[in-house]
Amino acid sequence: MSGYFKELISGTKSLFIGLGITGKYFFEPVVTLQYPHEHLEMTPRYRGHIELIPNEETGEPKCIACGMCQKGCPSGCIEVKGEKREGVKGKVVTKYILNFTTCSLCGQCVESCKFGALRFSKEYNLASPRKEDFIFDLIEKLKEKS
Amino acid sequence: MPEWLRVILFIIFVLSFAGLNAAYLVWCERKGAGHIQRRIGPKEVGPFGLLQPLADGAKLMSKQLFLPKGVDPILFMVAPLMVMVPAIMSFCVIPFSETFVAREINLGLLMIFAFASVNVLGLLLGSWGSANKYALIAGARCVSQNVAYEIPMLITTITMVMVTNTMNLNEIVRSQAGWFIHWHIFRLDMSLLMPVSFLIFFVCSLAETNRAPFDMAEAESELIAGAYTEYPGMGFGVFFMGEYANIVIGCALTAILFLGGWQAPIPLNFGGFLGVLWGMSWFFLKLYALIFTVIWIRWTYPRTQFYELLNLSWKVLIPISLFNLILTALQIKIFPWL
Numbered sequence: 001m002s003g004y005f006k007e008l009i010s011g012t013k014s015l016f017i018g019l020g021i022t023g024k025y026f027f028e029p030v031v032t033l034q035y036p037h038e039h040l041e042m043t044p045r046y047r048g049h050i051e052l053i054p055n056e057e058t059g060e061p062k063c064i065a066c067g068m069c070q071k072g073c074p075s076g077c078i079e080v081k082g083e084k085r086e087g088v089k090g091k092v093v094t095k096y097i098l099n100f101t102t103c104s105l106c107g108q109c110v111e112s113c114k115f116g117a118l119r120f121s122k123e124y125n126l127a128s129p130r131k132e133d134f135i136f137d138l139i140e141k142l143k144e145k146s
Numbered sequence: 147m148p149e150w151l152r153v154i155l156f157i158i159f160v161l162s163f164a165g166l167n168a169a170y171l172v173w174c175e176r177k178g179a180g181h182i183q184r185r186i187g188p189k190e191v192g193p194f195g196l197l198q199p200l201a202d203g204a205k206l207m208s209k210q211l212f213l214p215k216g217v218d219p220i221l222f223m224v225a226p227l228m229v230m231v232p233a234i235m236s237f238c239v240i241p242f243s244e245t246f247v248a249r250e251i252n253l254g255l256l257m258i259f260a261f262a263s264v265n266v267l268g269l270l271l272g273s274w275g276s277a278n279k280y281a282l283i284a285g286a287r288c289v290s291q292n293v294a295y296e297i298p299m300l301i302t303t304i305t306m307v308m309v310t311n312t313m314n315l316n317e318i319v320r321s322q323a324g325w326f327i328h329w330h331i332f333r334l335d336m337s338l339l340m341p342v343s344f345l346i347f348f349v350c351s352l353a354e355t356n357r358a359p360f361d362m363a364e365a366e367s368e369l370i371a372g373a374y375t376e377y378p379g380m381g382f383g384v385f386f387m388g389e390y391a392n393i394v395i396g397c398a399l400t401a402i403l404f405l406g407g408w409q410a411p412i413p414l415n416f417g418g419f420l421g422v423l424w425g426m427s428w429f430f431l432k433l434y435a436l437i438f439t440v441i442w443i444r445w446t447y448p449r450t451q452f453y454e455l456l457n458l459s460w461k462v463l464i465p466i467s468l469f470n471l472i473l474t475a476l477q478i479k480i481f482p483w484l
Binding site: 008012015019021022023025026027028030031032034074112 | 178180181182183184185186298345428442443446447462
C-alpha cells in the first residue's frame, strides 16, 4: 500500500518536472536556421565546384590559360582557352567551362595549378531539373561575383 | 431584444466561435509545438503564419469526398457530424459572462455530459463504418477509454455538485464570487482534496477529448490515423473541428467548476456592457490558459500504453475520486456551517 502512494507521488512529481523542462524550452530562443531565407557559412575545407581566383589589383582572373588543369582532370570536364594580348605577360584566359555533371571534386585541377589561380568555392545551393544548368562558365561567375 | 433575434445571434456566435477556435487552435498547437521544440512553427503563409489555417481549410475543402470500397456510406458520412454537432450544442449552456449565456438551463452540467458522451458514439460509428481494421481497433480502444474515464470525471462532478448544490453553470460560477481564494480549487474548507479533484477532472477531460497523452483515437504511430484512417478531405476536417471544439468545452468546464469561470480574481464587478466585457475577458483568459496547458502537455509526454491508460483510471483516478466524494460528504455533514 505504501508503495502505491510512493509511486503515485513520485509519478505526479516527475510529470510536473517534465512540464517544467518543456516550459523552459518554450521561452528559449529558437535554434533552427530558416533555410531559404538564411544561409550557413560553409566550413573552410568544404569542396564546392572550382572557381577562378581574381587578381586583387585588376579583378581579372589570375589564370594564364596554361591548360594544366584541363590535362590533369581525370573526368575531362574542364575546357580552357586563352589568347596572347599586347602588353600582358603570359596568356589571357578567354574561356573556362566546367562541366559539373561529371566532376567528382577530386581536386586534381586545384593541385596542378602552379599559379594559385583555382580554388574550391563554398557554393552549395545548386539544385536544378535541367542538365544544362550545371555547365558553368567560370569567367562569367567571376564577373557576377565582383 | 426579441427572443428570435437573440437565438439567431447566439447561433451565429457559437458557430463562428467553434469554427474559429478549431482553425486557430491548430495554429496555436503548431506554434506551441514549434517553440517547445525550439523551432518557429508555421511562418510562411501570412504574418507569423496566421493565414495557415485558411490555407489548410481551403486544401481540405477542395479535396474529393471519396468513399472507399466497402464502407457503410451512411455511417461513414454521419460520424463526423456526430462528433461536431454535440460539441457545438454544449456551447449553448456555457456562461461566457454573467449575462452572456445562450440558455441558462438548471441542468446545464448534466446536458454537457449527456452531449459529451455522444462524441464517442460518433467515433465508434465512424471507425465501424470505415471497414478498416486499424480504424476498428482505434474505435474499440476509444470506447473502453471513454468508459473508464467518464467514471472518475462524473464522480468528481458529483463532488462539485454536492459542494455547490446546483447544476446550473452560472450559479456554480456565482458561488465563487469575491477574491480568488473563493474559487473552488482553493476551497479546502469545502473539501480537503479540492486541488486533487481539479487534477483528476483535468486529466479526465484530456482523456475524454482524446488528447495526448491519451490520444488512442488517433494513435498515429500504431494505427496509421486510428479512427480517421479512411476519411478524406473535409470528413477528416470535421472530425478535427469536433475534437478542438471538445477541448474548448472541456477546458471551459474546468474553468467554470474550479477556477471561478467569469469571476475576476478581485471582488470588482461592473454592470451593463462593461460587465459583459469584464467577465468575458476573465473567462477567456482562464479558458485559453487551460488550453495552452493542454497543448503544452501534448508536446511534453509520449502517448501512454493502452494498459497503462486503463490502469491509471481504474487503479488511481477512480479510488481517489471515490475517497474524495466520501471525504467531501463527511466534511459537508460534519461542518455544515462552512
